[in-house]
Amino acid sequence: MRSRNMRRLAVAGALSASLVLAACGGGDDEGGEGGSAGGTSPGEGRAECEHLTEFGDLTGRSVHVYTTIVAPEDAPHKESYKLFTECTGAEVEYEGSKEMEAQILVRAQSGNLPDVAYIPQPGLLQTLVTQTETVVEPPASVEENVDEFFGEDWKSYGSVDDTFYAAPLGANVKSFVWYSPKMFADNGWQIPQTWDELMTLSDTIAATGIKPWCVGIESGEATGWPATDWLEDVMLRTAGPDAYDQWITHEIPFNDPAVEEALDAVGAIMKNDEYVNGGIGDVNSIATKAFQEAGLPILDGQCAMHRQASFYSANWPEGTTIAEDGDVFAFYLPGSGEEKPVLGGGEFVAAFNDKPETQAFQTYLSTDTWANEKVKLHPQGGWVSANKGLDINNIASPIDKLSAQILQDPEAVFRFDASDLMPAEVGSNSFWSEMVAWVTGQDTKTTLDNIEESWPSS
Amino acid sequence: MSAGEKILQALIVIALFFAVVAVILVLTSRLRSRVGEYIQSTAFLLPTLILIGVGLLYPAISTIRLSFRNNFDKLWVGFDNYQTIFTDSDQLRVLFNTALWVIITPIVATLIGLIYAVLVDRARFEKFAKALIFLPMAISLVGASLIWKFVYDDNVGLVNAATEAIGLGRHHLLINGPWNNLLLIVIMIWVQAGFAMTVLAAAIKAIPTDIVEAARLDGVGGLKMFRFITVPSIRPTLIVVLTTITITTLKAFDVVRTVTGGNFDTSVLAYEFYVQSFRSNNAGLGAALAVLIFVLVLPVVIYNVRQMRKVAAR
Numbered sequence: 063m064r065s066r067n068m069r070r071l072a073v074a075g076a077l078s079a080s081l082v083l084a085a086c087g088g089g090d091d092e093g094g095e096g097g098s099a100g101g102t103s104p105g106e107g108r109a110e111c112e113h114l115t116e117f118g119d120l121t122g123r124s125v126h127v128y129t130t131i132v133a134p135e136d137a138p139h140k141e142s143y144k145l146f147t148e149c150t151g152a153e154v155e156y157e158g159s160k161e162m163e164a165q166i167l168v169r170a171q172s173g174n175l176p177d178v179a180y181i182p183q184p185g186l187l188q189t190l191v192t193q194t195e196t197v198v199e200p201p202a203s204v205e206e207n208v209d210e211f212f213g214e215d216w217k218s219y220g221s222v223d224d225t226f227y228a229a230p231l232g233a234n235v236k237s238f239v240w241y242s243p244k245m246f247a248d249n250g251w252q253i254p255q256t257w258d259e260l261m262t263l264s265d266t267i268a269a270t271g272i273k274p275w276c277v278g279i280e281s282g283e284a285t286g287w288p289a290t291d292w293l294e295d296v297m298l299r300t301a302g303p304d305a306y307d308q309w310i311t312h313e314i315p316f317n318d319p320a321v322e323e324a325l326d327a328v329g330a331i332m333k334n335d336e337y338v339n340g341g342i343g344d345v346n347s348i349a350t351k352a353f354q355e356a357g358l359p360i361l362d363g364q365c366a367m368h369r370q371a372s373f374y375s376a377n378w379p380e381g382t383t384i385a386e387d388g389d390v391f392a393f394y395l396p397g398s399g400e401e402k403p404v405l406g407g408g409e410f411v412a413a414f415n416d417k418p419e420t421q422a423f424q425t426y427l428s429t430d431t432w433a434n435e436k437v438k439l440h441p442q443g444g445w446v447s448a449n450k451g452l453d454i455n456n457i458a459s460p461i462d463k464l465s466a467q468i469l470q471d472p473e474a475v476f477r478f479d480a481s482d483l484m485p486a487e488v489g490s491n492s493f494w495s496e497m498v499a500w501v502t503g504q505d506t507k508t509t510l511d512n513i514e515e516s517w518p519s520s
Numbered sequence: 521m522s523a524g525e526k527i528l529q530a531l532i533v534i535a536l537f538f539a540v541v542a543v544i545l546v547l548t549s550r551l552r553s554r555v556g557e558y559i560q561s562t563a564f565l566l567p568t569l570i571l572i573g574v575g576l577l578y579p580a581i582s583t584i585r586l587s588f589r590n591n592f593d594k595l596w597v598g599f600d601n602y603q604t605i606f607t608d609s610d611q612l613r614v615l616f617n618t619a620l621w622v623i624i625t626p627i628v629a630t631l632i633g634l635i636y637a638v639l640v641d642r643a644r645f646e647k648f649a650k651a652l653i654f655l656p657m658a659i660s661l662v663g664a665s666l667i668w669k670f671v672y673d674d675n676v677g678l679v680n681a682a683t684e685a686i687g688l689g690r691h692h693l694l695i696n697g698p699w700n701n702l703l704l705i706v707i708m709i710w711v712q713a714g715f716a717m718t719v720l721a722a723a724i725k726a727i728p729t730d731i732v733e734a735a736r737l738d739g740v741g742g743l744k745m746f747r748f749i750t751v752p753s754i755r756p757t758l759i760v761v762l763t764t765i766t767i768t769t770l771k772a773f774d775v776v777r778t779v780t781g782g783n784f785d786t787s788v789l790a791y792e793f794y795v796q797s798f799r800s801n802n803a804g805l806g807a808a809l810a811v812l813i814f815v816l817v818l819p820v821v822i823y824n825v826r827q828m829r830k831v832a833a834r
Contacts, residue, residue, distance in 0.1 A: 189801060
C-alpha cells in the first residue's frame with residue numbers, strides 16, 4: 063500500500079510540477095497532496111473557498127458526476143455546486159439515472175466511468191473497489207474533513223478493508239415511527255420510550271378497535287425492502303449493534319438464533335391480525351400495498367403508527383403539516399431504553415480518477431460549507447447530512463431537524479441499513495423476496511434458512 | 521465531450537464507413553473475370569458480415585463464455601451456473617413458470633384468435649370487431665401490465681369488485697400461487713390474441729372460394745367446415761402464429777417485472793436473467809440463463825423460418 067501511495071504521490075507531483083511550469087510559475091512548492099492545477103484560484107481570499115484554493119485555477123475544466131438522484135430532487139444538488147464553480151472555476155456536469163446502481167458496474171467493467179459517483183450503498187462501493195478496482199482514494203484533504211465532520215461509524219462505511227475511499231454525502235434516519243400528534247393527544251396516548259411501552263401502547267390502541275399499525279412493502283421490483291428495514295431496526299434493539307455487525311459480515315449466519323428472535327419480534331407486530339393492517343386490510347395486504355401509500359391511513363384515523371424512514375415526509379399529501387403540533391410527525395423507534403441505536407442510510411462520494419478538479423470537488427462535498435449550503439436550498443425540508451458541521455438552525459423542517467439531532471447525538475449508535483451492505487445476491491435479491499414470502503405466510507425459520515442458503519460462498 | 525461533438529463523431533464514422541464501402545465497390549466493379557465476381561459479391565456481403573459479427577456473434581460468444589465464469593468474471597466455474605439453474609429450488613420454480621407460460625400462452629392466444637377470426641369473418645360489424653381485439657397490440661407490454669395490475673388490485677380492482685358483488689368475497693389475487701401465474705399469462709394472451717386474429721383472418725380470407733363452395737355443395741357446414749376445410753387450409757399460417765407467440769413468450773419480461781416484480785413465485789427466465797445480471801450482480805448465472813433462453817428459442821425460430829418459407833412458397 064505504501065509503495066502504491068508513493069507512486070501516486072510521485073505521479074501527482076510530476077503532473078502538478080509540469081502544469082505549474084506550463085502556467086509559468088506559481089507558488090505550489092509542496093507539489094504533494096492531490097495535485098493542484100496551478101495558477102491562482104478564483105476563490106482566493108474568500109472565506110467560504112478556503113478548502114478549495116489549494117487546487118489552483120480550474121477554469122475551463124469540468125467534473126462529471128453520476129448519481130441516482132433525478133428530477134426534481136436533483137435541482138438543489140445542481141444549485142449547491144454554484145459555490146464550487148465560483149471558488150475553483152470548474153463546472154459540474156450532472157448525470158442522474160435511476161438505473162445508476164446497475165449501470166455503474168457495467169460502466170466500470172467497460173472503462174466508461176464518470177469522474178465522481180454518489181454511491182447509495184456501501185456494499186456497492188465495496189464491489190467497485192474489490193471487484194473492478196476502479197475507485198481511487200481521495201486526497202488527504204477529504205479524509206481530514208471526514209475525520210473532523212463525521213463520526214467514526216460513517217467513515218467506516220466509506221472505507222473498504224480499512225482504506226478510506228468515499229466521504230459521506232446525504233443521510234437519512236430510518237428508525238422513525240410516524241403518528242398523528244392530534245390522535246395521540248385526543249386519546250391520551252403517550253409516545254413510548256421503550257420497546258415494551260410500544261407493545262403496551264399497541265395493545266391499548268388495538269383495544270379501541272383501531273388497528274395500531276399500517277405497513278406496506280410493495281415497491282415494484284424492490285418489493286420487500288421496507289420489511290428488511292423493520293427486521294434490521296428490531297435486530298439492532300434485540301441483539302445489539304455488535305451482533306448486527308457480525309450479521310452483516312456473515313461472522314454469524316443469517317439464520318442465527320439472534321436473527322430469528324428479531325424476526326419473531328417483528329412478526330409479533332407485522333403478522334398480528336390485531337395490530338395490522340390499519341385502514342388497508344389483513345396481514346397479506348402488507349405485501350401488495352405500495353410503501354408510498356401505506357402510512358396514509360394515519361390521516362383518516364384508521365391507523366395509529368407507521369414505521370418508515372425520514373424520507374417518508376415526501377409522501378404525505380400536499381397540505382399536510384409535518385410537525386410536533388401538526389397533522390403528522392415521527393418519534394424515534396424505542397429500544398430497551400438504555401442504548402439508542404439508529405438505523406439509517408446515505409450516499410457516499412466515490413472518485414474514479416485523481417484529476418485536480420475531481421479532488422477539488424470531493425473536498426468541497428466533504429466540507430461543512432457544502433452541507434450548510436445544500437440544506438439552505440431545501441426550504442420545504444427533505445435533506446439532511448450526518449455532517450456535524452451542519453447547523454441545525456439552517457434546517458427548515460421539523461422532521462429534518464429531528465433527524466439531524468439524532469444523527470449528531472453522541473449517545474446514538476448509528477448503523478447503516480444492513481441490506482445495503484450485504485452482497486447483492488442477498489441484499490438486493492433474496493432478503494427482499496424472502497421477506498415478501500414471510501409476510502405472506504412462510505415461517506420464520508424457513509425464511510432465514512433460505513436467505514442463508516443464498517449467501518454467496520466466496 | 522458534449523452531445524454535439526458525439527453526434528459529429530458518429531456522423532464522421534458513418535461517412536467513413538460508406539466511403540470505404542463505396543471505394544471497394546467501385547474498385548471491384550472494374551474486375552470482369554470470374555474471380556472478380558467472387559470478390560465483388562464478397563465486397564457486397566462484407567458490411568453485413570461485419571455488422572453481424574460485431575452486433576450478434578461477438579456478444580453471443582462473449583455471453584456463452586461468461587456463462588462459464590463466476591459472478592464477477594474472475595474465475596472459470598465450469599457448468600456450475602447451469603447446475604444452479606437445474607438444481608436450485610428458486611430456479612426450478614422459474615423453469616416451471618416459464619414452461620407454464622410457453623405451453624399456455626401460444627395455444628390459448630392462437631385459439632382465441634382463430635375462433636374470433638372465424639366468427640367475425642364476413643360478419644356485418646367485422647371491421648369494428650377486429651379493431652376491438654387488435655387494440656391491445658397497440659399498447660406497450662408495460663402499459664398493458666399496468667392496466668391489468670389495477671384490474672387485479674386488492675382494493676380498487678375490477679376483479680375483486682366483481683367477486684364481491686356476486687358474493688365470493690375479496691381475494692389477494694396476485695399473492696396466491698400458482699394461480700397468480702395464470703393471471704399474468706392472461707395479460708400476455710390479451711395482447712397476443714389480436715396478433716393471432718389478424719394474421720389468421722387474412723389467411724382465412726385467402727382460402728379459395730371454390731373449395732369452400734364445393735364443400736358446401738357436399739353438405740359440409742358449421743363445425744365440420746371449420747375442422748376439415750378452414751383449419752387444414754391455413755395450417756402453415758397457424759404454425760407461424762403459434763411459434764411467433766412462443767418466441768415472444770419465452771422472452772416475456774415486462775409483464776412479470778411490472779405486475780409482481782418476480783415475487784410470489786412468479787419469476788420467469790427472461791426476468792430472472794435480468795435480476796441475476798443487474799440486481800444480484802451475478803453476471804455468470806445471468807449469462808447462463810440468457811444462453812438457456814437462446815437454446816430454447818433457437819429451434820422454434822428455425823422451425824418458424826421454415827414454415828414462413830412454406831407460406832411464402834404457396
